[in-house]
Amino acid sequence: MGENAPDREIPGRETMVLDAETRAQERPHDHQDELRLWLRLLTCTTLIEGEIRTRLRACFDVTLPRFDLMAQLEKMPEGMTLGELSRRMMVSNGNITGLVEKLAELGLLQRIPHPTDRRAAMVRLTEAGHRSFADMAVEHAEWISNLFAGLGEAEVAQLMRLLGRVKQSVHAATEERKVRAGE
Amino acid sequence: MGENAPDREIPGRETMVLDAETRAQERPHDHQDELRLWLRLLTCTTLIEGEIRTRLRACFDVTLPRFDLMAQLEKMPEGMTLGELSRRMMVSNGNITGLVEKLAELGLLQRIPHPTDRRAAMVRLTEAGHRSFADMAVEHAEWISNLFAGLGEAEVAQLMRLLGRVKQSVHAATEERKVRAGE
DNA sequence: CGATAATTGTTGAAGCCTAAAGTATTTTCA
DNA sequence: TGAAAATACTTTAGGCTTCAACAATTATCG
Numbered sequence A, B: 001m002g003e004n005a006p007d008r009e010i011p012g013r014e015t016m017v018l019d020a021e022t023r024a025q026e027r028p029h030d031h032q033d034e035l036r037l038w039l040r041l042l043t044c045t046t047l048i049e050g051e052i053r054t055r056l057r058a059c060f061d062v063t064l065p066r067f068d069l070m071a072q073l074e075k076m077p078e079g080m081t082l083g084e085l086s087r088r089m090m091v092s093n094g095n096i097t098g099l100v101e102k103l104a105e106l107g108l109l110q111r112i113p114h115p116t117d118r119r120a121a122m123v124r125l126t127e128a129g130h131r132s133f134a135d136m137a138v139e140h141a142e143w144i145s146n147l148f149a150g151l152g153e154a155e156v157a158q159l160m161r162l163l164g165r166v167k168q169s170v171h172a173a174t175e176e177r178k179v180r181a182g183e
Numbered sequence C: 001c002g003a004t005a006a007t008t009g010t011t012g013a014a015g016c017c018t019a020a021a022g023t024a025t026t027t028t029c030a
Numbered sequence D: 001t002g003a004a005a006a007t008a009c010t011t012t013a014g015g016c017t018t019c020a021a022c023a024a025t026t027a028t029c030g
Helices: A020-026 A032-060 A064-074 A082-089 A093-105 A127-147 A153-180 B016-026 B032-060 B064-074 B082-089 B093-105 B127-147 B153-180
Strands: A109-113 A121-125 B109-113 B121-125
Touching (some): A032 A064, A032 A127, A032 B032, A064 A082, A093 A121, A127 B032, B064 B082
Antiparallel strands (some): A109 A121
C-alpha cells in the first residue's frame, strides 16, 4: 500500500451540523490528515508483517497465521475453544477451523472434548507444539525488537499510548455504526 | 554479542543501521515492550482494515485490494506499469496480474502499450473507472475520518511523526538484513 | 557484436480469508 | 415443558496472496 492517499479534492460534506463554510473556516483541513495517517499505519504494519512472514517461512517453515494461533494457545496451557481463538485472533470462525485442522495434522495441537458443551471444540498445544513454539518465539521476539530498534523507550511508550487511543476511537465509531444498523 | 561491544565508543554519529544495531545489542531488554507495541499496531490495522473492507463490500460491492489499485491509478491519470503498481502497493507481481485482470473485465481499467519497453504493460483507469472511484473515494475518506474522530489534531500529528520513525526503523533493519543475506 | 545478466510480466500450486448457508447443541422464556 | 432463539462449529464458493518457475525483452559489458 503506497504512502499516498487518493489526493482528490473532496468537498467537505461530513456532518450536517456545521455548514461547509463554517467548517472550512474552522478547520482548513478536510479528511486528508486522517487519510494519510491511515495509509502510514497500514504501511508500517504491512512492512513488518511481510518481514516477519518471510523470516518465519525461511527459518521455521511456518506461516504467520499458524504461528499466531500457536501463540494464543501458548498463553492458555489448559486449552481454548475455537470460538475463543477466533475472537482473540480477530478472524472468522471458518478460518480457525482450517488452521486448527492443519496444525493438528502436523501434531502441534490436539483437540480435547469440552467438559460441559458438546457443541464446542477445545484445542491445546501438544508437547511438540510447545517445544516448536518456544524455539520460534525467541527468534520472533528478537526480530520484532530489532525492527523497532530505531525507536527510544519514550517513543515506544508514546506510540503505545496513542495506538491505545486509536483503538478506543475505532471501537467507538464501529459500535456506533453497529447500533445504528440494528445490532 | 557481548554486554560491552567494542564499537560502542563512537556515539550516534554513525549510520542509522549501526545505531539501531548497537542499541538493540547493548540493552539487555526482554523485548516485551516492542512485542506489545507490535501487537497493538497490528490490532489497530486489523480493526480498521476489516471495517473498511466490510463497508466497501456492502456499499459498493468492491474489495479492498481493487479499491487500493484504483486509488493508485487515480493518482497517475496517464497510466502506470504493473511493476510500478506492485511496488507502490507492496504486493507481489503475480498478485497485480490477477487484480488487473479482474478490473479490466469489469471495464474499470484498460491496458495500453508501453511506448518504449515491449516487456512492460501499462494500465490506466477508464472513464467508468474514474467515475466509480470518485464515488467510492468520498465515502471512504469519510469513513476513515470517522474512525479516527476520537483523536485530536495534535494526536494525529504526533502519530504521523512516530509512525514515520517506525518506518525508518523498519527500513533500516530490513536493509541491513538484505545486505547481510547478499542482496 | 554477442553472451550474460537483469527486468517485466505471467502462470500454477499452496495457503489464507471472508461471507453465507448449514448442522448440532444449548439457552431462553412463554 | 417445548418452541424459538442463540451459540459453536463446519462447509463451500469466491477472492486474495505469496513463492517459485518461466518466457520475453532489454541492458550490460568484454
